[in-house]
Amino acid sequence: MNEHKVIVIGAGLSGLAAATTLVDAGFASVTVLEAGPHVGGRTRTSTAGDTTIDDGATLAYPQHRHVLGLADRFGVDMFESGTQGRFQYLFDGTARSLTAGRIPNTRLLTAPLLRPVVRGALRLIERWLPMSADDVVQLLEAVQELDQLAASVPAQRPWSAPQAQTLDQRTVQSWVDDAVRPGPARHLLASLFGYFPPTTSLLFALHVFNTWGGIGALLASQGGVLRFADGAQALPLALAAALGDRVILNSPVTAIEQSANRVSVHAGGTTYDADHVIVAVGPAAYRGIEFRPALSPQRIRLQKAWQPVHGRKVNVVYDKPFWRADNLSGSALTDREAAPGVLDASPPDGSHGVLACYGTDDTTAVQDPESRKAAVLTTFADLFGAQALEPLHYSEKRWIYEPFHFGCEGGLSVGALTAARETLKEPVGRLHWAGVETADEWLGFMDGAVQAGQRAASEVIRS
C-alpha cells in the first residue's frame, strides 16, 4: 500500500484513467476533483427521444489500444460502425460516392517510378473520381510530403527538428494553400487539419500527426471504425463507478499551492493536502486555476499559446437509417460549414437512424439556430436524399457554452514550441500534467486522454 496522497483535477477520461492506474498501483488515497456535475468531460451521452446520442466524442479506431483496453477491462461494449456502404464527398453542390474501405498506400501511389502509371490509371477512371486525376496525384503527393516532414520531427523534442524554426513560423493554412491548387484537392487536404484552428503552427500539427503514427497511417486505417454501444460516456461512467467516493463532483479547483514537500489544492471552500497533484484539464481551463508559486514564464507562454477549436456536435434522429438501403455508409465530407464531417451514429441494432456531424462554432458561424438546422438538414438531403429533411429529433451541443470546457481540440500558435522548448507535459515539482493535450499517442482523441492519464500516473508512481 502506498501512503502518498494524490489529488487528480478533472474527471474526464484522462483524470479517471490516471486515478484508476494509481489505485491499481496500491495508492491508498486518491481523490478526483471534478468541477462539473458529471464525469466524462468531452464525452457526453444523452438521449433524443428514446435514442442514445453522443454530444461529444464518438469514434475510436482499432489502433486505440488504451481506450480499447479499458473498455475491455470494464466490460463496456463497442461495435464496428459505418464500414458498410459508400463514403460520400459533397463539393461545389455535387455529391459523389467513394467506395468505403482502405485508402491505398500513398507512398506506393506517389513513388516516382509508378507516378506515370498511377496518373494514367486515374485518368481512365476520372469520371468516377471526386476530382481530376492531376488533383488526386497532387493531393497524394502533398500527403506524402506531410508524412516526410512529420518524420523529421522528433516525437519527444519537436523543437529540435532540423527545420524547426521555419516549420514553427508557418501556419497550417499557409502550408495547405501552397501545397495544392484551390478546389477539392485543397479542401480535402485542409480537412486533414480540421482538428486545428487555421493559425496553428505547422510544427505543432506535425508533432500531433506523429502521435497518430503519421497521416498516411491514419488514412490507411480508416476501414474499421468503432463506437460505444451505450454512448462514449459509458466508459468514464464505468471508471468512476469503480473509483466510487474517490470522485467528488461540483468541486471546481481555483488554486494550487506548492511548497517543498506538500501541495494544497483549493476547491469549493475546501483545501485538500496532497503529496502529488495530477492536473487533468485542458490548457484553456488552466486559466481558471491560480498556481502558487507562479509557473515559469515559458510554461505560461506555452499555455497562453493554446488556441481551442470551438466545436459543435449535431445529432439528427430518423425513424430508420434510410441511407443504408442505397448502400451509403452515412459517412461524408462536405464543403458546407454547417456539416463538414458526417457519420452514421445509429444505435447498434439500427432501430433508429442517427446522422451526426461536427462543425466549428466560432464567432463567424451562423448564429440563428433555425438557419443552422436548415443548413444541416439541406446538406444531409444533398448527400442522402430528401428523407433527410424529415427527422424525428434534432439535437445540437455547442461546446463553447459548456461550463469548465473551453473548446474541443486545438493547437499551439506559431512560434510557441520553439520559444518554450518544452511541451505541456513537463512536470513542475509535484505537479504532473494529464489531459489529452499532453498525450504522446493519439493527441486529440479519447485514446490520447487515457494514455496521458496513465503516463501522468506512472510519473507519480515512479517519484
Ligand SMILES: Cc1cc2nc3c(=O)[nH]c(=O)nc-3n(C[C@H](O)[C@H](O)[C@H](O)COP(=O)(O)OP(=O)(O)OC[C@H]3O[C@@H](n4cnc5c(N)ncnc54)[C@H](O)[C@@H]3O)c2cc1C
Ligand atoms: C464535439 C466533440 C467531438 C469529439 N469527437 C471525438 C471522437 O469521435 N473520437 C475521439 O477519440 N475523440 C473525440 N473528441 C475528443 C475527446 O472527447 C477528448 O480528447 C477527450 O474526451 C478529452 O479527455 P480529457 O480527460 O483530456 O479532457 P476533458 O474531457 O475535457 O476532461 C476535463 C475535465 O476537467 C474538468 N475541469 C475543468 N476545469 C476544472 C477545474 N478548475 N477543477 C476541476 N475540474 C475541472 C472538466 O469539467 C472536465 O470534466 C471529441 C470532442 C468533442 C468536444
